[in-house]
Amino acid sequence: MVKIVKMALLSRFVRRFRRDIKSNFLLFKTVANSEYRCLSSLSRPEKLVSEETKEQETNGGHKAVVPLECRFVYPEFLPDPRVGRRNSLRERLERMDMLNRRSNIDVPEFYTGSILAVSSANQHAPEKLSRFVGICIQRGGCGLRAFFILRNVIDHQGVEMFYEMYSPLIQKIEVLRLEKRLDSELLYLRDALPEYCTFPLDMEPEHLSQGSTVPVNPIKVKLKPRPWLERWERQELKGVQDLGLPERFYKRAAEVARPWEKYDLMKEYRESIPAEEQESIFAEVYTQLQQLEITKKMKRKRTFVRPKRTG
Amino acid sequence: MGWPLIMWRKFPKLRSVGQTFHTSPACSHVIKLTRLRVVDNSEIGKQAMAEGKPPKCIHVYNKKEVGTIGDKVLLAIKGEKKKGILVGVKQNQRALIPKFDSNNVVLIDDNGTPLGTRIHVPIPQILRTILKKKNVVKGADYTKLLALATRFV
Secondary structure, eight states: OHHHHHHHHHHHHHHHHHHHHHHHHHHTOSOOGGGGGGOOOOSOGGGGSOHHHHHOOOTTSOOOOOOTTHHHHSGGGSOOOOGGGOOHHHHHHHHHHHHHHHHHSOOOOOOTTOEEEEEEEOTTSTTSEEEEEEEEEEEEOOGGGOEEEEEEEETTEEEEEEEETTOTTEEEEEEEEOOEESSSOOGGGGGBOGGGTOOOTTOOOOOOOTTOOOOEEOOOBOBOSSOOSSOGGGSOOSSBOOOOOOHHHHHHHHHHOOGGGGGOHHHHHHTSOOHHHHHHHHHHHHHHHHHHHHHHHHHHHHOOOOOOOOO | OOSOHHHHHHOHHHHHHHTTSOSSOOOOOBOTTOBOEEOBOOHHHHHHHHHTOOOEEEEEOSSSSOBOTTOEEEEEETTEEEEEEEEEOSSOOOTTSOEESSOEEEEEOTTSOBSSSOBOSOBOTHHHHHHHHHHHHHOOOOHHHHHHBSOBO
């Protein structure tokens, strides 16, 4: 009798566990390696606000509630999940330095697929300043080593620039178009037709309404004929049109595929930071980041636009 | 080719297998026999690119014999030997230095004067500093090349 009850409880627990895991996997269905860090290993995400954060007193006695979106807006604050690379003191110092840098220059929220314009100090240029406009094809790195790569096609020549986000040489980062794409890395744009990467260098910033979610651009890019830089048919790319390859490519891709990896819990655990730790990290920095956001909004409202003389 | 020669003699069939896969990642170096893209409007350059026979690098004037931005190279175009300056490479660069989709070269003569009259492709800013240094060191004049560029990246 006791055994039956125990079995029933166990099976219910297993079912609930599996349901929660399944819901997590549905939420992050196709996940490239870079997104793993933001995944939560916690099975019930609504319990993210722990007891300690509820008791924290900030200005006006507000509860310091750290929203879940922090991990996507500021992904470089999460450290490298590899065990050999973890060093809590170094991480805390890096976070201090990152906040310091953010108080000097506005590092906006952007995702791969957003169009940015970066002005950087360039000792080789006569004006000592150079500006580059491009679409962000890759974003990565942790802490002060966070980087992003911008791509643009200028005068029918594809150019890419690698930027370190916290480099003191960067003077200004503007987001001209804030949007996401269907994939987390757009390296296939190197093999795509040039029209998908061409952005005018004097592009005007496009503003989104306050409080709206970041739009997802469902565009399907057409690739140039083979040879390509990578075997795109072997990667589950959402943002490309039908590749139009002979059957043998897809057959070989199916043979080489590792479909069990998405069920590998330990792999996910190793490549992500546990939710409790993410929470504590963002609880440390969230108040300051909020302050920076508020000052940025106030600055935007206060900037005086000098009226231009017409006629 | 890290195999000692005795292995090829003992297992001759392995040689053909070894030639079908790469054991190191692609590094996009500009070395001897690399095909380059001529980006100025010199006659010989335009003809070579139009024919579909891009110039091949036969020597890199560098201690390492691996070319990067600003290196002088000796090219074989249409049966002739011409010198050129690399103005853009596919190799991954440091931060803030642009990386191009093709290995671009501008043809020059021995004194450093370019053979064409215009470069229609963007040129990296770092080339200014590299060529200025080369002016001093080598005694050639590369400033005319920079004057031809329409856009700097």
